[in-house]
Every structure is written in C-alpha cells, then in structure tokens.
Amino acid sequence: MQVSAIIITKNAGTMIRRCLESVAWADETIVVDSGSTDDTAEICRALGVKLVVTDDWPGFGAQKNRALDAATGDWVFSIDADEWVTPELRDEMRAVIADPAAAQAYAMPRRSSFCGREMKHSGWWPDYVVRLFRRGAARFSEDLAHERLVVTGTTLKLKQPLMHEAISTMEQMLGKMNLYSSASARMLHARGRQASIGTAVLHGCWAFFRTYVLRRGFLDGREGFILAVANAEGSYYRYIKLLLENGKRR
Numbered sequence: 001m002q003v004s005a006i007i008i009t010k011n012a013g014t015m016i017r018r019c020l021e022s023v024a025w026a027d028e029t030i031v032v033d034s035g036s037t038d039d040t041a042e043i044c045r046a047l048g049v050k051l052v053v054t055d056d057w058p059g060f061g062a063q064k065n066r067a068l069d070a071a072t073g074d075w076v077f078s079i080d081a082d083e084w085v086t087p088e089l090r091d092e093m094r095a096v097i098a099d100p101a102a103a104q105a106y107a108m109p110r111r112s113s114f115c116g117r118e119m120k121h122s123g124w125w126p127d128y129v130v131r132l133f134r135r136g137a138a139r140f141s142e143d144l145a146h147e148r149l150v151v152t153g154t155t156l157k158l159k160q161p162l163m164h165e166a167i168s169t170m171e172q173m174l175g176k177m178n179l180y181s182s183a184s185a186r187m188l189h190a191r192g193r194q195a196s197i198g199t200a201v202l203h204g205c206w207a208f209f210r211t212y213v214l215r216r217g218f219l220d221g222r223e224g225f226i227l228a229v230a231n232a233e234g235s236y237y238r239y240i241k242l243l244l245e246n247g248k249r250r
Contacts, residue, residue, distance in 0.1 A: 006030045006070070022090075032064075109125070133149065189246060204239075
C-alpha cells in the first residue's frame with residue numbers, strides 16, 4: 001500500500017524541514033504552497049518533494065483538497081507544517097495500513113506546545129485529529145478556517161501522538177489570531193449570522209472560562225492563562241469583525 005503525505009504551506013521555512021524529514025518514509029510527499037516569500041519552496045525542492053505553487057488563497061479546506069487531489073497513494077496522511085511524526089507514530093501508521101481489515105480513517109492524539117510549554121490541559125490534550133485515511137474515503141470541508149475531514153466509513157483511534165509546535169512566539173500568536181478571526185467572521189457572515197457588542201463580549205468571556213476553568217487551563221501554569229486570554233480575544237474579535245462586516249452590507 002502506497003502512502004501520500006500532503007502539506008499546505010506559506011512562509012514555513014523555519015519549520016518545514018522538520019516536518020518533511022519526519023514523513024520521508026511516505027512514498028510521495030506533496031506540498032501546496034500559497035506564494036511563500038521565504039525559503040519554504042527552496043527547502044521543499046532540496047528535499048525532493050512534489051511542490052505545487054498557487055497564486056491565490058481559497059481557504060484552508062479548499063487548499064487541502066488541492067493537495068489531496070494531487071495525491072496518488074492508496075492512503076493519504078495530512079500533516080501541517082508545524083507538526084512532525086515520531087518513529088513510534090510512523091510505525092503504528094504503517095501497521096494499520098498493512099492490516100487488511102483497516103478502517104477507512106484514523107485519528108491520532110496531538111501533543112501541542114504553546115510558547116515552549118507542552119500543554120496537558122486547556123483543551124489541547126489529547127486533541128484527537130483525523131489525519132490518516134484511504135484515498136477516496138474522505139475530503140476536507142470547504143471552510144475558510146477550522147476545516148474538518150469528512151470521512152465516509154469507520155474512523156478508529158491510534159495511540160501514538162502527533163507532535164505539534166502550535167505557537168512559539170507572541171507575534172505568531174497574534175498573527176494567527178488575526179488570520180483565523182477574520183476567516184471565521186467571513187464564514188459566519190456567509191451563513192447569515194448576526195453579532196453585537198454584547199455577543200462579542202459574551203463569547204470572549206465564555207472562551208476564557210471554558211479554556212481556563214472547564215478545561216483546567218489553570219493547571220498549565222502561566223501559559224494556560226495566556227492561552228485562555230488569547231482564546232477570549234480571538235472569539236471577541238471574530239464577532240466584532242462579523243458585526244463590522246454585517247454593517248458593510250446595510
């Protein structure tokens with residue numbers, strides 16, 4: 001059974017080599033890059049992967065489907081540029097792929113770090129993500145952000161974690177917050193959702209409470225508090241941007 005690893009990137013030069021080297025066991029690796037201005041493309045070419053460069057950005061879901069459409073393997077493994085595979089996870093994936101009774105897709109726990117700290121609470125662990133699937137059995141939703149893999153058939157869980165350096169600096173956190181809140185606001189607007197100052201504040205407060213209290217973010221130390229505040233800000237800005245976007249259409 002052949003395996004295709006697929007990745008979407010933009011300006012991932014500081015992390016893409018670690019990711020690509022961790023999936024070197026795959027039969028093919030496909031990178032779809034949306035116009036990086038750093039050395040991402042050069043690193044990909046040097047490592048001999050199949051590089052596809054696009055001049056537009058249709059959103060996370062559509063871009064991942066572009067990578068999926070370029071895959072030729074019997075199985076597809078989707079991985080982000082800030083993630084990497086351990087030898088233990090590699091061996092577990094190889095084992096299930098070789099099993100004639102394998103499921104259509106597999107979810108794996110993701111072990112994430114935030115500003116240098118491994119997050120064991122805050123809703124970040126075990127954070128199962130579906131990443132390994134039979135080609136033809138799944139496609140990504142067309143969402144601009146927070147896309148999901150829609151699987152036809154059975155999905156089972158693996159034991160070994162996928163490693164994830166989610167946030168390494170405050171600048172990166174602020175950039176992601178802006179990107180995702182804008183995309184989420186556009187999706188909500190397209191669905192006809194409404195917002196007000198009050199709903200923005202309430203959503204922000206709820207995001208903090210859910211992360212820090214319900215998901216025990218306080219056990220993740222200062223990073224848990226910083227993450228809870230960041231989640232609150234991201235939720236608040238999502239609805240403020242929706243409010244302003246709705247106002248443009250009046």
